[in-house]
Amino acid sequence: VGRGDLDPSSIVRLEEDAVVLLDQRRLPDDEVELRCGSAAEVADAIRTLAVRGAVAIGIAAAYGYALAAARGDDVEAAYAALAGARPTAVNLRWALEQVRDASDPAAAARALHCAEVACCERMARHAAALFPSSCTVLTHCNAGALAMGGYGSALGAVRAGWERGVVARALVAETRPLLQGARLTAWELERLGIPHSVIIDSAAASLMAAGEIDCVVVGADRIAANGDVANKIGTYGLAVLARHHELPLYVVAPSSTVDPRTPTGEAIPIEERDPAEVSRRFPARNPAFDVTPVHLVTAIVTEHGARAPAEAVA
Amino acid sequence: VGRGDLDPSSIVRLEEDAVVLLDQRRLPDDEVELRCGSAAEVADAIRTLAVRGAVAIGIAAAYGYALAAARGDDVEAAYAALAGARPTAVNLRWALEQVRDASDPAAAARALHCAEVACCERMARHAAALFPSSCTVLTHCNAGALAMGGYGSALGAVRAGWERGVVARALVAETRPLLQGARLTAWELERLGIPHSVIIDSAAASLMAAGEIDCVVVGADRIAANGDVANKIGTYGLAVLARHHELPLYVVAPSSTVDPRTPTGEAIPIEERDPAEVSRRFPARNPAFDVTPVHLVTAIVTEHGARAPAEAVA
Numbered sequence: 001v002g003r004g005d006l007d008p009s010s011i012v013r014l015e016e017d018a019v020v021l022l023d024q025r026r027l028p029d030d031e032v033e034l035r036c037g038s039a040a041e042v043a044d045a046i047r048t049l050a051v052r053g054a055v056a057i058g059i060a061a062a063y064g065y066a067l068a069a070a071r072g073d074d075v076e077a078a079y080a081a082l083a084g085a086r087p088t089a090v091n092l093r094w095a096l097e098q099v100r101d102a103s104d105p106a107a108a109a110r111a112l113h114c115a116e117v118a119c120c121e122r123m124a125r126h127a128a129a130l131f132p133s134s135c136t137v138l139t140h141c142n143a144g145a146l147a148m149g150g151y152g153s154a155l156g157a158v159r160a161g162w163e164r165g166v167v168a169r170a171l172v173a174e175t176r177p178l179l180q181g182a183r184l185t186a187w188e189l190e191r192l193g194i195p196h197s198v199i200i201d202s203a204a205a206s207l208m209a210a211g212e213i214d215c216v217v218v219g220a221d222r223i224a225a226n227g228d229v230a231n232k233i234g235t236y237g238l239a240v241l242a243r244h245h246e247l248p249l250y251v252v253a254p255s256s257t258v259d260p261r262t263p264t265g266e267a268i269p270i271e272e273r274d275p276a277e278v279s280r281r282f283p284a285r286n287p288a289f290d291v292t293p294v295h296l297v298t299a300i301v302t303e304h305g306a307r308a309p310a311e312a313v314a
Numbered sequence: 315v316g317r318g319d320l321d322p323s324s325i326v327r328l329e330e331d332a333v334v335l336l337d338q339r340r341l342p343d344d345e346v347e348l349r350c351g352s353a354a355e356v357a358d359a360i361r362t363l364a365v366r367g368a369v370a371i372g373i374a375a376a377y378g379y380a381l382a383a384a385r386g387d388d389v390e391a392a393y394a395a396l397a398g399a400r401p402t403a404v405n406l407r408w409a410l411e412q413v414r415d416a417s418d419p420a421a422a423a424r425a426l427h428c429a430e431v432a433c434c435e436r437m438a439r440h441a442a443a444l445f446p447s448s449c450t451v452l453t454h455c456n457a458g459a460l461a462m463g464g465y466g467s468a469l470g471a472v473r474a475g476w477e478r479g480v481v482a483r484a485l486v487a488e489t490r491p492l493l494q495g496a497r498l499t500a501w502e503l504e505r506l507g508i509p510h511s512v513i514i515d516s517a518a519a520s521l522m523a524a525g526e527i528d529c530v531v532v533g534a535d536r537i538a539a540n541g542d543v544a545n546k547i548g549t550y551g552l553a554v555l556a557r558h559h560e561l562p563l564y565v566v567a568p569s570s571t572v573d574p575r576t577p578t579g580e581a582i583p584i585e586e587r588d589p590a591e592v593s594r595r596f597p598a599r600n601p602a603f604d605v606t607p608v609h610l611v612t613a614i615v616t617e618h619g620a621r622a623p624a625e626a627v628a
Contacts, residue, residue, distance in 0.1 A: 028595055171599075174592065176490060176514040186596035198598040200490040201516040202548030206604035209550065234516030236523065240558045241551060278488065281342055282500035284512040285485075290520035 008150030039078035053147020058095030062109035117150035127157030135214035141232035143219025220253035227294030227309030228265030265291035322464030353392030367461020372409030380419035431464035441471030449528035455546035456498035457533025534567035541608030541623030542579030579605035
């Protein structure tokens with residue numbers, strides 16, 4: 001790993017005897033690979049956030065399943081362990097379903113990975129066309145190459161907008177408690193040479209009021225059939241603030257994130273993580289995601305284009 | 315220092331040769347006192363947040379001025395150093411003006427400290443009368459005994475409401491970047507035996523949407539003549555969110571926080587602190603305060619009572 005574009009295979013890949021991941025817990029200080037020798041180890045890597053991001057965990061799980069199949073392990077146990085590693089993102093289960101029925105799971109997983117990155121590039125192109133000129137874009141969490149197995153969704157849009165000359169700079173919400181914005185998104189922007197500043201999550205409101213933010217761009221972990229969007233905790237607050245300040249909120253996510261089996265946001269399970277991630281000293285709550293109702297979303301951008309939310313899920 | 319009520323003299327006091335502070339940077343892990351042997355050392359303690367909170371820094375500055383007078387130091391230089399230590403809170407300058415013209419600055423500073431704590435108890439009584447029964451109160455930053463030199467303003471209201479049996483529990487926004495909520499407010503609530511949970515700042519929105527928050531109570535660093543409120547960064551966002559969810563936002567602060575010389579929030583200087591407080595690795599912005607416009611404030615509670623904002627400043 002060096003400066004510039006992140007090679008998809010440097011983020012996650014299948015080798016003969018392991019799924020190899022760039023350990024995202026160690027970034028930005030250390031660029032270290034983690035070798036997972038079994039599906040159970042991949043599930044652990046997903047649960048402990050060595051790999052995170054809706055699409056990247058789907059790809060890692062698909063590789064984990066393929067690894068189990070190649071080793072002759074119990075693939076049904078592998079499937080269950082991987083599908084249960086995290087509850088909110090729908091792509092995890094979707095990706096596993098893609099490889100489970102394939103005659104060659106390893107080839108299917110690699111094709112899936114390749115297709116997801118291509119999908120990001122299409123989404124990003126569609127999303128970049130929405131940005132006004134010279135704009136400052138606020139993004140939350142990490143919806144970059146790290147989250148998607150390559151290129152990125154919301155951060156891919158920022159990159160495409162920067163390359164077109166319409167995005168002037170990015171503001172990065174640090175994204176407590178695990179600082180995916182301050183650690184991962186800022187690291188990706190630095191590599192890409194895109195001007196950026198990290199802000200605390202709660203500074204977004206006053207920067208909006210001061211006219212320093214032109215639009216908000218986020219990814220999604222699951223989109224319900226009515227267009228409600230589950231994403232990293234804090235997204236919903238940004239959506240309310242964007243509406244209050246009459247700024248657009250764009251959700252950039254592959255169509256595989258839309259779950260027709262989830263009618264509305266109320267049906268999306270919200271993972272509650274260990275309170276110690278928030279405070280080791282005092283009682284704490286730690287919901288990892290929130291739900292933004294469809295009426296606060298300006299557009300959902302998938303590989304098929306930018307649409308009003310009701311049309312994007314239709 | 316132990317469990318229970320925080321004695322005002324344990325937070326800040328004047329001794330013969332020093333101003334002695336509970337070092338708030340070290341809490342909650344260590345309860346350590348810091349001895350400041352000169353006004354310049356008190357100014358340093360204010361600037362580096364060993365003592366913080368609008369009223370507490372005013373009291374510390376008043377003691378610092380009295381110390382300079384007792385030592386026969388240049389009191390005008392002491393005044394300038396103390397008044398310039400932080401720009402946003404108006405109480406700092408106000409407190410210094412109270413002691414500067416006194417014949418006995420030490421006695422005047424001690425009287426000021428005593429009056430501020432009594433003022434908190436009156437504010438808290440007025441504010442507690444506003445709470446609905448069995449309510450969950452969200453507070454931001456630390457407007458407790460530590461911030462006020464004793465008892466607390468917004469957190470004093472929570473305490474008075476708990477003692478009356480109307481407040482069931484407190485939610486504590488951790489308050490990035492320096493975690494005054496997670497470190498100081500939670501520590502005070504633990505000492506007082508009031509049930510509480512720390513949340514990340516950006517979890518407030520979804521907890522409001524879920525009906526888990528009944529009202530928001532904050533302090534203030536300066537209130538403009540029109541009722542606009544400067545307070546810790548993040549307050550304005552909570553105000554927008556509270557309005558969106560039809561929840562009341564109460565500002566609890568002594569009348570000395572109202573600055574008739576500041577016409578509106580636009581005239582309040584917002585301190586930009588070292589970006590390294592936000593990120594040591596990437597570029598960052600670090601405004602320490604924001605301004606909540608008067609129309610988002612349900613009531614301002616001073617020692618004179620709870621009033622609609624326009625009346626509170628009249």
